[in-house]
Amino acid sequence: QGQIVKPLNISKPSKMVRDIESKPVIITHPTDPVKEVALKLVENNINHLPVVDSRGKLAGIVTSWDIADAVARGKTKLEEVMTRKVIIAREDESVDIIARRIDKNNISGLPIVDKDSKVKGMITAEDISRLIGKK
Amino acid sequence: QGQIVKPLNISKPSKMVRDIESKPVIITHPTDPVKEVALKLVENNINHLPVVDSRGKLAGIVTSWDIADAVARGKTKLEEVMTRKVIIAREDESVDIIARRIDKNNISGLPIVDKDSKVKGMITAEDISRLIGKK
Ligand SMILES: C[S@@+](CC[C@H](N)C(=O)[O-])C[C@H]1O[C@@H](n2cnc3c(N)ncnc32)[C@H](O)[C@@H]1O
Numbered sequence: 558q559g560q561i562v563k564p565l566n567i568s569k570p571s572k573m574v575r576d577i578e579s580k581p582v583i584i585t586h587p588t589d590p591v592k593e594v595a596l597k598l599v600e601n602n603i604n605h606l607p608v609v610d611s612r613g614k615l616a617g618i619v620t621s622w623d624i625a626d627a628v629a630r631g632k633t634k635l636e637e638v639m640t641r642k643v644i645i646a647r648e649d650e651s652v653d654i655i656a657r658r659i660d661k662n663n664i665s666g667l668p669i670v671d672k673d674s675k676v677k678g679m680i681t682a683e684d685i686s687r688l689i690g691k692k
Numbered sequence: 693q694g695q696i697v698k699p700l701n702i703s704k705p706s707k708m709v710r711d712i713e714s715k716p717v718i719i720t721h722p723t724d725p726v727k728e729v730a731l732k733l734v735e736n737n738i739n740h741l742p743v744v745d746s747r748g749k750l751a752g753i754v755t756s757w758d759i760a761d762a763v764a765r766g767k768t769k770l771e772e773v774m775t776r777k778v779i780i781a782r783e784d785e786s787v788d789i790i791a792r793r794i795d796k797n798n799i800s801g802l803p804i805v806d807k808d809s810k811v812k813g814m815i816t817a818e819d820i821s822r823l824i825g826k827k
Contacts, residue, residue, distance in 0.1 A: 595763035602798065604739075604757055621756035622739055628730035628759055656825035665739070665800070665818055682821040683800055689820060690791035 572688060574655060574669055575648040579678040584609045587616055589635045591627045594619055605666040607676045608639050614674040617641045620665070645670045646680050656685050707823060709790060709804055710783040714813040719744045722751055724770045726762045729754055740801040742811045743774050749809040752776045755800070780805045781815050791820050 585594050585606045597606060598621050608617035617639040627638045646655050646667040655667065659682055666681035720729050720741045732741060733756050743752035752774040762773045781790050781802040790802060794817050801816035 592763055595760040598757065598760045599764045604800065621760040622733065624763055625730040625733045625756040625759040628727055628763060629734045653824060656821045658825075659818065660822045660825040663737070682817040683794065683798075685824055686791045686817040686820040687795045689788060689824065690793075690795040 572652040573648070574646050574650050574652060574680055577652065577678075577680055577684050579669075582607070582676055582678055584676060585619060585635065586610075587636045587639065591624060591633050591635055591638065594635050595621075595624050598624065603679075605668075605679050605681060607643075607668040607679065608635065609676060615643060615645070615668055615670055615676055618643045618666075618668060643668060647671075648677060652680075652685060652688065655680055659685070707787040708783070709781050709785050709787065709815055712787065712813075712815055712819050714804075717742070717811055717813055719811060720754060720770065721745075722771045722774065726759060726768050726770055726773065729770050730756075730759050733759065738814075740803075740814050740816060742778075742803040742814065743770065744811060750778060750780070750803055750805055750811055753778045753801075753803060778803060782806075783812065787815075787820060787823065790815055791817075794820070 583601050583606060585597060585608050587608055604621045606619050607615055608619055610616040619635060619639045623638040632638050644658060644662050644664060644667055646669045648669060666679050668676050669678040669680055671677055718736055718741060720732060720743050722743055739756045741754050742750055743754055745751040754770060754774045758773040767773050779793060779797050779799060779802055781804045783804055801814050803811050804813040804815055806812055
């Protein structure tokens, strides 16, 4: 088929995770009720929340998809639906690398974590899509 | 600050919406129970579902975020939580334009709709992020 092939209109510097506009980190705890977590997602207009243990370290991730899972399977505790094996991002990684990680793992957001497993923020497919959108 | 500025490692042709690898369209109806919609999202491992009326035309959109909203507010009917004013994509639009639309409206996916309001597919921030990831 006669496809029109134009160069992509992108000429921005390669971004690092730390250059992504960061929002305040909102967290949740493993013992939180699903209903409370749902409210937190909705009130903050977000899709992802890092789950943090009592020492402040990353213990999992919960997304609105997990809330749908809780509804579908009738679960009420966050512990029952959160994902424990979290795929993370580091501040000194490039956004290209994170885009590939998102694709490879079929996920939509990663907690940004420092060397002590403390959560610094979130990076999402929306954040990356925004780099294409804003130019 | 002494930021390192490298050219973005992207040199792909400008993609159109119709070039995005399309998955089979899964739909839902306004009268579906929230629990059933949640199950559909989870079983298909997706976050967005177009809501289609009895004539097969786009009537709204529901995302896992709306399921979280249903949980938070105790709603059980899709009609109560779906979004009726849908921001859409056309097959002949460029992916750059869609990326900007996603950003501007703080959403993560758009139904791809033809001239008769028939749903042809979905395009999401993940699909666009994938274009950066795969190169
Ligand atoms: C505003 S977003 C907030 C969370 C996050 N930014 C996201 O994109 O999912 C959530 C709301 O946007 C709505 N929404 C998602 N895609 C939409 C679209 N293409 N047109 C209109 N509303 C949409 C959903 O129905 C939901 O109520």
